[in-house]
Every structure is written in structure tokens, then in C-alpha cells.
Amino acid sequence: MTLRRSLPSANALFVFEAAARLMSFTRAALELNVTQSAVSRMIGRLEAHIESKLFIRTPTGIELSEDGRELYHAVTGSFQHIEMAIESIRARHGAGGTVTISLSAAFAMHWFMPRLERFQAEFPSIDLRFQLVRGEPTGPFEDVDFAVRYNLPEDANHHSWLLMEETVMAVCSAAYLASHGALGSDADLSRHTLVHLSGSTRIPWQRFLAEANYPAQFAGRNLTFSDYSLVVQAALGGRGIALGWGHVVAHELQQKELVQAAPFVLKTGNGYFLVATARRPLRDPAILVRDWLLSEMQELRHALMTSDHAVSDN
Known part of the structure; x- marks a missing residue:
């Protein structure tokens, strides 16, 4: 059976992905600019078509079923590969690309902003997109090239580079x-x-x-x-x-x-790390951003080590 025949419509995957990512039919409807009932109907059609409940309705909202989690993992992986292909095509035709980084608002404002003009001069074809984290930069990250995270060294699921202790x-x-x-x-x-x-x-x-x-x-x-x-x-x-x-x-x-x-x-x-998912390879623009960021951090660490910012205890 082809994928086309496995779905009630191609749009069903976009609706399902939004609802699963946001864990809300209402928020998915706002993102997709449709009504909540339209999202609910599409999810119902998809569940009927594949003969499986993808969401568990609870008094406080919705949760993914086991089948729903399996489908969500497959859909997000496919969407990411499509996005990577599009970015790769744009890069080959001189459009560069967009590199998305999940990080705290404070790090974006006080570390990146003072260096943004220098970055843009060095990489005029690369755009940066910041996905801001409120509070401590911990927790999962989705749909980004990199994340700045606290105390997340490399493991089977992540590539990781130390930024600063x-x-x-x-x-x-x-x-x-x-x-x-x-x-x-x-x-x-x-x-x-x-x-x-x-x-x-x-x-x-x-x-x-x-x-x-x-x-x-x-x-x-x-x-x-x-x-x-x-x-x-x-x-x-x-x-x-x-x-x-x-x-x-x-x-x-x-x-x-x-x-x-x-x-x-x-x-x-402990330390703060630049991390990326190990599930997909880094795109060329992302590699350039990574190397630039690590180089900037290395220079900064050296500058701080050779200068004296402390006051005497008196």
C-alpha cells in the first residue's frame, strides 16, 4: 500500500504533527489557521483510516497513545529530512540557509547580540533564528539545529561541545x-x-x-x-x-x-554545552555556525584568563 492510500489526505500529517507537538487541538488550530473542530475531524478521519487511536482523551487534555508516539516520531523525522533537503537545495543555489538555535534569552542578548554584526559580515548568506527558552536552558529541543543546554554532555542521542564551564x-x-x-x-x-x-x-x-x-x-x-x-x-x-x-x-x-x-x-x-541531535547529520551552514561559535568561545575564555576582573577582598 502506498503512503497516499494510507492517509485520508496529505494534510492529515500536518494536522497530526501540530496537534501532537502542541498537545492541544485548540493550539494546533490556531497555528494552522483553522477551527478546532476542523482539527478534531481530521484527527478522527486519520484514526478511522488507520484503524487506531492516536490520542488518549483525558479530563485535562490529550496524550499520545503508543501508536500515536510511533507515528509522531516517524512524521517529525520525515519533516526534518524534507526541511534539510530544502535548505540544502537553497544552499546549493547561493541562498545560504537558516540555522536555528535554542537558547536562553539572556545568552542570546548578552552573548550573541554583541557579536551578531561580526557574524553577519563573515557569513552573509546564513541567517540565525533564535528559539528562546524561559529560565534555565534545560529540557528537550525539537526542530532546531543546535541548542545551548546546561550540563548535557555527549551521549548516544546527542552530539555535544563544551562552551564554557x-x-x-x-x-x-x-x-x-x-x-x-x-x-x-x-x-x-x-x-x-x-x-x-x-x-x-x-x-x-x-x-x-x-x-x-x-x-x-x-x-x-x-x-x-x-x-x-x-x-x-x-x-x-x-x-x-x-x-x-x-x-x-x-x-x-x-x-x-x-x-x-x-x-x-x-x-x-558543571558546564554549558552546544548540543545537536545525533539522529541527523549537520548541514553545511550549521557546521559553519558551530565552528564559529566554538572559536568565539575559545577566544573569549583565553581573554578572560589573561585579564583580571576581580576586586581584592578588603
Whole structure:
């Protein structure tokens, strides 16, 4: 039996893929610009045609059945191969291609944006598309060439390249440091403002202060944001001291827009990696982006190692 005869229509695969990826008929309808009932009818036709339930209806929504998961894996793999073929054709005809990267908003803003003009000058035929992750860059990634992920070394399912070991430091603007002084272990912390990221974070200020053997009780002011990019912006604006992850604030440290507010640097032994699925080969534009990104990171690590951004503990 041919694929054409195995389906009620070719459009059924697009409808199924959207519903399975979004786990919602309503959201799939919005993405496809059709009604929710149209999505439901198409899924029903597909299930009747192949004589199998693809979704399990629950009181809280829908879930893929075992058969549904098998079909979804096959469909997404096929769609990715089609996308790769189209990008390859475009590349052969001089159109370059688009490379998609899943990463945190903070890394995109503070690492990529300052380098974007240089990247575009070096690779004028390659477009970058950022798929932003809210919060910590962990979890699965789909339909992208690369992802920047925390502590995801190479395994059977992923290719992985270390970008930077995880380091966390207290950072502030030079103006703030000049007016308020350093965050020293024997200093009066009450004159400082600490900038926090709200919610559950792996390394909150309490842990950093404890690791640095600073006073357990902080009597100063606190400023809290729900987005890490705003935490960094507050430090840049001289509003207080923030915890800076090395791979995010490295550019600002190098440009002296931020300085270390204390000599202590927390090294967790973990790292941030550039990762790609092992299920498909990298396209030529993606390889160029990977090599450029790793080269930029290597140069940055070397520059940070040979410069002194820390203050003395006094």
C-alpha cells in the first residue's frame, strides 16, 4: 500500500504533527489557521483510516497513545529530512540557509547580540533564528539545529561541545563599585543592594554567600526580577550587585561594562554545552555556525584568563 492510500489526505500529517507537538487541538488550530473542530475531524478521519487511536482523551487534555508516539516520531523525522533537503537545495543555489538555535534569552542578548554584526559580515548568506527558552536552558529541543543546554554532555542521542564551564560571580558596574565598595567577607553588607532572580534557582544568593563564607544574615536591600536578562541589566545600570554566570556576562566583563564585586568565583564543576541531535547529520551552514561559535568561545575564555576582573577582598 502506498503512503497516499494510507492517509485520508496529505494534510492529515500536518494536522497530526501540530496537534501532537502542541498537545492541544485548540493550539494546533490556531497555528494552522483553522477551527478546532476542523482539527478534531481530521484527527478522527486519520484514526478511522488507520484503524487506531492516536490520542488518549483525558479530563485535562490529550496524550499520545503508543501508536500515536510511533507515528509522531516517524512524521517529525520525515519533516526534518524534507526541511534539510530544502535548505540544502537553497544552499546549493547561493541562498545560504537558516540555522536555528535554542537558547536562553539572556545568552542570546548578552552573548550573541554583541557579536551578531561580526557574524553577519563573515557569513552573509546564513541567517540565525533564535528559539528562546524561559529560565534555565534545560529540557528537550525539537526542530532546531543546535541548542545551548546546561550540563548535557555527549551521549548516544546527542552530539555535544563544551562552551564554557559553569562559573558564578558577583558582578556590578564600575560606578556602583566605586560608590558602594566591594562585597567583602568582612565588609558591611548593609550598604549593598542584591539583585535576585525570582522563583526556584539552582544557585540563589543565599548559596553563593554561604559558599564564599560571607555573613549569613544580609541586612541590605533586595531587588528582584522574573527574567535573568533584567537582572543583568540592573547590574549594568548600577542598581546593585547581581550573580553573573560566566557564559552570559563574559562580554560585559571583557568590555569593562561589568566588574567583579568580590574576588570569590563559584565553580560548580558543571558546564554549558552546544548540543545537536545525533539522529541527523549537520548541514553545511550549521557546521559553519558551530565552528564559529566554538572559536568565539575559545577566544573569549583565553581573554578572560589573561585579564583580571576581580576586586581584592578588603
